[in-house]
Amino acid sequence: MSNVAVKTGAFAKLLDEQFGSVPKVDDTLKGHVLSVGRNEVRIDIDGLRTGVIRGPQLFAESAEYRNLKVGDEVEATVIDLENENGELDLSFRTAGHARAWSKLEALRKSGEIVQARIKEANKGGLMVDLDGMDAFLPVSQLSGDHYPRVAGGDKNKILEKLREFVGQDLAVKVIDVNEKDEKLIVSEKSMGDESKSVATDKYKGGETIEGDVSAITAFGAFVKFDGVEGLVHISELAWQRIDHPKDVVHIGDHVKAEIIQVDGKKIFLSMKRLLPDPWKTVNEKYTVGQIVSGKIAKVNPYGLFVELDPEIQGLAHLSELSNDPIEDVAKAFAIGDVRDFEIVSIDPNEHRLGLRVPGVKTKTKSEKATKSEEKISDDKTEAEASATA
Numbered sequence: 001m002s003n004v005a006v007k008t009g010a011f012a013k014l015l016d017e018q019f020g021s022v023p024k025v026d027d028t029l030k031g032h033v034l035s036v037g038r039n040e041v042r043i044d045i046d047g048l049r050t051g052v053i054r055g056p057q058l059f060a061e062s063a064e065y066r067n068l069k070v071g072d073e074v075e076a077t078v079i080d081l082e083n084e085n086g087e088l089d090l091s092f093r094t095a096g097h098a099r100a101w102s103k104l105e106a107l108r109k110s111g112e113i114v115q116a117r118i119k120e121a122n123k124g125g126l127m128v129d130l131d132g133m134d135a136f137l138p139v140s141q142l143s144g145d146h147y148p149r150v151a152g153g154d155k156n157k158i159l160e161k162l163r164e165f166v167g168q169d170l171a172v173k174v175i176d177v178n179e180k181d182e183k184l185i186v187s188e189k190s191m192g193d194e195s196k197s198v199a200t201d202k203y204k205g206g207e208t209i210e211g212d213v214s215a216i217t218a219f220g221a222f223v224k225f226d227g228v229e230g231l232v233h234i235s236e237l238a239w240q241r242i243d244h245p246k247d248v249v250h251i252g253d254h255v256k257a258e259i260i261q262v263d264g265k266k267i268f269l270s271m272k273r274l275l276p277d278p279w280k281t282v283n284e285k286y287t288v289g290q291i292v293s294g295k296i297a298k299v300n301p302y303g304l305f306v307e308l309d310p311e312i313q314g315l316a317h318l319s320e321l322s323n324d325p326i327e328d329v330a331k332a333f334a335i336g337d338v339r340d341f342e343i344v345s346i347d348p349n350e351h352r353l354g355l356r357v358p359g360v361k362t363k364t365k366s367e368k369a370t371k372s373e374e375k376i377s378d379d380k381t382e383a384e385a386s387a388t389a
Helices: 003-019 092-110 156-161 189-201 280-286 363-386
Strands: 028-036 039-047 049-054 073-080 088-092 116-124 125-130 133-138 169-178 183-187 210-218 220-225 228-233 254-263 266-270 291-300 303-307 313-317 338-347 352-356
Touching: 028 049, 049 073, 092 133, 092 169, 116 133, 116 156, 125 169, 125 183, 133 169, 210 228, 228 254, 313 338
Parallel strands: 049 088, 133 183, 228 266, 313 352
Antiparallel strands: 028 039, 028 073, 039 049, 073 088, 116 125, 116 169, 125 133, 169 183, 210 220, 210 254, 220 228, 254 266, 291 303, 291 338, 303 313, 338 352
16 A cells, blocks of 8 residues: 555545544434524534525424524435535435434334324325324224214215314324335324223123213114223113114213123123013013004014014014915005004013914914915916916
8 A cells, every 4th residue: 555545544534533524415414503594594514514404405294393493403414515605405304204204113112102183084094193294093093982983884974073083183102104105004092902901801791880872873882981981782772672772872871781791802781681671571461362452663574573562572473464475564564553463472581472463374384385385386387487478
């Protein structure tokens, strides 16, 4: 190695020691704010150079760049070694972007709860602002309190409910960070999982709770108590058959219920189990062969549900409605009609009571089979006639 090379290397080392290493494009430098203008910020780099951040490069993903003051220490990325004024051209945008993603990854690992502002809604969930970064909160990651329970799952109605959150702040956890794809997913549901798990550990089947009806769906009602929520399935709301939970409860109702199952973070409740079972005394009110007056509550292709009193309903099967074939049950019987029926069977254990229209003859199994064979034969004859026509 020549003496010239040795001297050059030593000189470069001395320059680095005395004046700092020469920056390169994409380097991130630290400095102190010299001035803050409307469209630019100037910073001092180690007392040796001045850098300027202008225009679009003032954009900041991280909130730490929004309210700068003279003397503040900041980081910026080099985008040009020399501008028209001999200064370094710097960017907060790139530096802020990198620092923001790094911070978000740290939040994901720590599980820390943070506040996010709801910006807009779509059918899949909510777009939120998390410390200047755009994040997505899927519908499936909303807490039970905020999940849009819509009968039938109508997407347009779900969207309407989601739009009500725009402008609000929600406590969330970061659950997925992908800087390369610029994907950031947050969850409100996971934020509450731990507290709900602790809460549900306190409860056991058979306990009675009191709470308020917080939501109603086609399949049941949700009851909120002690900071958790339980579901009363439609079959557990009342002893009688009901068409929709709203026929029994309304949002805001204060109710009592029995815990029938705790499954992890899910609590299942029953309201009817705290009420006397009317089927235990059904034989005291009704007997086989008795003629009773009942109101038709529901019409099905296979028969009628008939309300004998507010607590007991019976089923009149299609075969017990007429001695002659019925083409359309809905045309022959109407909901709300009051008619006389004969009780043909009572099964308290299965909560069943069978009815027939008075005067309809009881059909044996062989008679029912004959009727079916005649129907098949008639259909076959019609089909053959159509084929030869």
